[in-house]
Amino acid sequence: MSSTTWPDAWTGRWIWSDRPALAGPSREHPYGAADPARFDTRVLFRRTLQLDTAPRTARLRITADSDYRLFVNGRELGSGPIRHAPRHIEYDEYRLDGALVAGENVVAVIGRFRGFPSPWWEPSPTSYTLGGGSLAAEIALDGTIVGTDESWRVQEAAAWTPTAPAGFLVTQPEELLDARQLDADWAQRGYDDGDWQPATVLREHSIVGPAGRTTPGGEPWGAPRRRPVAPLTGGRRLPAALAIADGGPTAWDGSALDPARALLADLLATSPAVPAGAPGDLAQPVDIPGGRRLLVVDFGAIVSGRLELRVDAPAGTTVAAALLEAPTAAALDSAAVLGYIARGADDRFLSWERIGGRWLVLLVDAATDWRLEEVSVLERLRPREAVEPFRSDDPRLDRIYDVALRTADLSSHDAYVDCPTREQRAWTGDSVVHQSVDFAANLDWSLPRWSPRLLAQPRPDGILPMVAAGDFATPAVPTIPDWSLHWIRQVHRLHDYTGDREAVAELMPVAENVLRWFDRFVGDDGLVAEVPGWVLIDWSPVQVTGRSAALNALLARAFRDVAELAEALGDSGRAAWARARHASIADGFEAFWDEERGAYRDTIVDGERGRSVSEHTAAAAVCAGIVPDRRRAAVRRLLLDRAAVFTRSPLADHGADALGPVAGTPVSVRDAPDWDTERLTVGAQPFFRPIVHEALDLLGETDRLPDLLLDWDALLDDAPTAFRECWEGGSYCHGWSATPARDLIVFTLGIRPAEPGCTRMRIAPRPGRLTNASGAAATPFGPVHVTVAGDRVEIVSPVPFTFVDRDGRESEHHAGAATTRL
Known part of the structure; x- marks a missing residue:
């Protein structure tokens, strides 16, 4: 993609087929609504351009509700748009120089309307005509603009079977493609689209007022903005090994994905053959005997991108596939299942979504012998313009740095996501770690600049939802209050690294309203208590009932961050308010101190201090600047007493290792103290360790960090190519575990x-x-x-x-x- 100067007003109109996924007004939905019967549908678009000569310059910009895939003369150039808020949308730009030739040219698009919320798509408000599928594009040829209109040809794509999310927690979109119903040449020059229909131009219309504009700029998104983050990049990842096993007695008929999931789960539960080494060069085709086969492909590392399969197989051959963290049935519970039915010629499947994992399992049923011509993952990650890597006389730290960077890479798409192998949600709090790594180790700052702006989508009451631009952004899902406080830290870091006063000024009202949301839970002592939602803090069993010391310390740090940002903007009124609230929490925080234990206790419930002591409370209080000088030595001793620290994660039994994501005890259940609270300290999981390290830096113990970062070495034992979510279990790759890549640069x-x-x-x-x-x-x-x-x-x-x-x-x-x- 490349930037060009476009007119403010679009020439290209919103177009779709004549059947958008919209239902008219009703008693239940007087303003119209989306029609679930038309969810997860795709439409094919074509526009033929007859050119006397190849253009000197050619550019294209495009956006869609929900998705598009763009082809020029049969070659796929890209897809989009990036994830966005319900009332905002971005457009992408492409250079077509060299792609267009004299004579006939074809610009082709697959448009998709999701309908069902996904981890990376949130529905927009609907009108009578928009919000149920639409596409707009413009092609600039030597200054002449050709836009989408009724001259484009469309055909609804029957090859894809609409699929709904598998559940509330497991919502990665699945894909079922019957290639027999999709002509392999539909995007090529010379294809006869004579029986296709003219595109339907969509005109903005609502319950009041006349029908309005047909071009982008109106409801529900306003003017589309140019994509603020760099295009995703990455190479082709090839497998390291392959094993072939019997596919079992039951066939999958290709009609729906639920039976395919069940068959794969049964086969994985029987411990199929797992490849121990490469049977040959997997960059070369592999001949497979006919019949029902289970293939287990090891990529040798966690990968993230679009799965590509090329097969030479008879028509009707069925392929069910899933890319997993581990070759287990439990891992399948967190993954999308993909289905493909071969057309018998030109069989190339490129998954619509980005998926992640290390182990690809394929259940293939072919009438005769067939050939696996290629299996690969086209990685699609945010670009990293690398700096010189950290190197030292300890090779363990060097490896930790490299794996931390790879973990951040894998978890950075069009937003910072939690785990590329599972949810891929843009969690409001998680990304504070990814952003810190990118500012330190990546010369491309487009994503760390964009992240706090993407996440700044407050609920009507001022607090941020737990995720942005995804299914959990709905007000129906309670928020994680402390995640909004980590978002304020992102804004503070944005100012530190970029000095972008305009961006900070734009975000300051959101930050203030977040803090004022907490004010409704403040007691006479200046502390917040019984804050609603899911006060998470960390996966370790840090106690949060009643007055949570860790939450109050994070809140105090957020007030100080806002005060410093307001002072930088010359906003003395907001700064004074934030300073006063910070001081009030500092005064009240003394109630957590237990002189006999020499530590802050984690809670106060009904006026009584709780028993638990944690790194979280101690470290957050130091970072908030609310630890008096007379207490700093004791807090330092507590944070440096590593023999007293223990961790425990509710994720140890959830995920690829033992149970699926919804099996067993809910992960939100927090253990009550059953440990020696007078001797032991609840330790931070990888997510909260950056705050522990920042506290030790502020306490003058920065030289201790190289030894503390060696804790990450243990994570490499069972996941050697990316860092796991917790010290005990969790996802095999999680962006919030990447902090060593920042700490070795910023602190060491x-x-x-x-x-x-x-x-x-x-x-x-x-x-x-x-x-x-x-x-x-x-x-x-x-x-x-x-x-x-x-x-x-x-x-x-x-x-x-x-x-x-x-x-x-x-x-x-x-x-x-x-x-x-x-």
Whole structure:
């Protein structure tokens, strides 16, 4: 894709078939509604262009409700749009230079209306004509614009069977394609679309007023915005090994996916053959005997993208597929099942959705011998413009850094998502970790800039939903209140790294309303209590009943963040309000302190302090700046006493390892203290460890972090290519576990902004026991390189910087290269 200058007003009109997924007004829906009978439907579009000569310049912009896949002269160029709010939509741009030729050209699109909410799509309000499927596009040919209108030809695509989500928690969209009903040449030049219908132009219309515009800009989305994040990129991932087993006694007839899921689950439960090594070069075709076969393909690592299968098989051959974290029936519970029925020629299946996992299972039923010509995953991830990687004299830390970056890559699509192998939801709180990694280690900042804006979709009462632009964004799902506080930290970090005052000013009213939502639960002591929703904090059993110390500390940090942002904007009134609320929480927080235990207790219930003590409360209080000087030594001792720390995750039995995501005890059930609360401290899971590390940095213990980051080494035992969600179980790849990629740059190499926008950097290496360490950090002006060799420090920076030695002495340096002593 490439940017061009487009007119503000669109020429291309909203078009669809003559049967959008809309129902007229009724007693229950007086303003009209979506029609579930037309959900998950696809429409084929074609536009032939007769050109005397190949154009010098050619651009295209396109958007759709819900999805599109774009083809030019038979070649797929891309898909979209990115996930978006119900009343906003983005458009994509493509360069067509070199794709168009003199003579006949064809621009073809598959449009899809989802209807069913998914983890990455949220329905928009409907009118009589919009909100049930639509497409708009414009092609600029040497300055002349050709837009979508009734001259485009359309045909409803019967090859795909509409599928509904498998359940409330397991909602990855599934796909069933009968290729016998889709001509392989439909997007090519020379294809006869004479029996197709003219496109139907959709005119904006509502219950009041005359019929309105036909072009983008009106209800329900307003003017489409240019896509703010870079196009997804990634290479083709090929398998490492393949095993073939008997496919069992029962056939799948290809009519629906539920029976295919059940058959795959039964076969996986019987422990099918798992490949132990490559039977040959899997980049080459593999001949498979006819009959019913189960294929288990190992990609050797977690991958995320679109599954591609090419087979040479007889017409009617059925293929049921799922990409899993592990080759188990429990893993299948979290995955989408894909179905394909071969046409008998030109059989290439490219999955519509991005899926993730390591193990691909295929149940194939073929009448005769057939050939697996290709199996691969086309990775589609946000781009990472890499900086020099962290390297040291401890190869374990180097590997942890590399796997942390890969974990962040896999969990970064058009938004930061939790786990590419399961939900792919844009959780409001999770992404605080992904964003920190990208600002530190990725020179492409389009996604860390966009993330807080995407997530800024408050409920009417001011708090943010637990996810953005997805099924759980509905008000019917209770929110996670602390996730909104982590979002405020994202806004603060956005200011630190980019200095973008305009973006911060846009988000400040949302941040203020989030904090005012909490004010309705404040008692006379200044603390919030019995906050509704799901107060999660972390997967460890940190106690949150009554007055939660961890939640109040996170709230205090958010008030301080907002105060600092308001001061940077010159908003003294909002700053004073936030400072006052921060001080009030600081005063009330003293009630959690237990002098005998030498720690803050986690709760106060009915006026009595609870028994539990956690890293979460201690670390969040330090980061919030509400720990008095006289308590800092005790808090430091608690955070450094690693022998007293224990963790426990409710996810240990949920997921690919044992039970599926909805089996067993609900993960929201939190263990009451059954441990020695006078000796043991509830430890943070990977998600909350960044706050623990930030606290130790503030307490002057930054040199301890290289040793603490070695905890991630244990996660590599059963998931060696990406970091798991928890120390005990959970997803095999989760973006919130990627924090070592940030910490080794920001804390160990000590590279962070000294002024908003990185116009001056602060460099304070704290390598701890490491003798040698090197790497780079991203800035808008290029990378900052730091090399530590003993006490010698070499720095190359594109901007001025302040160096801080081990004793805290500061020295100022101009941009360029410098050598100093630690």
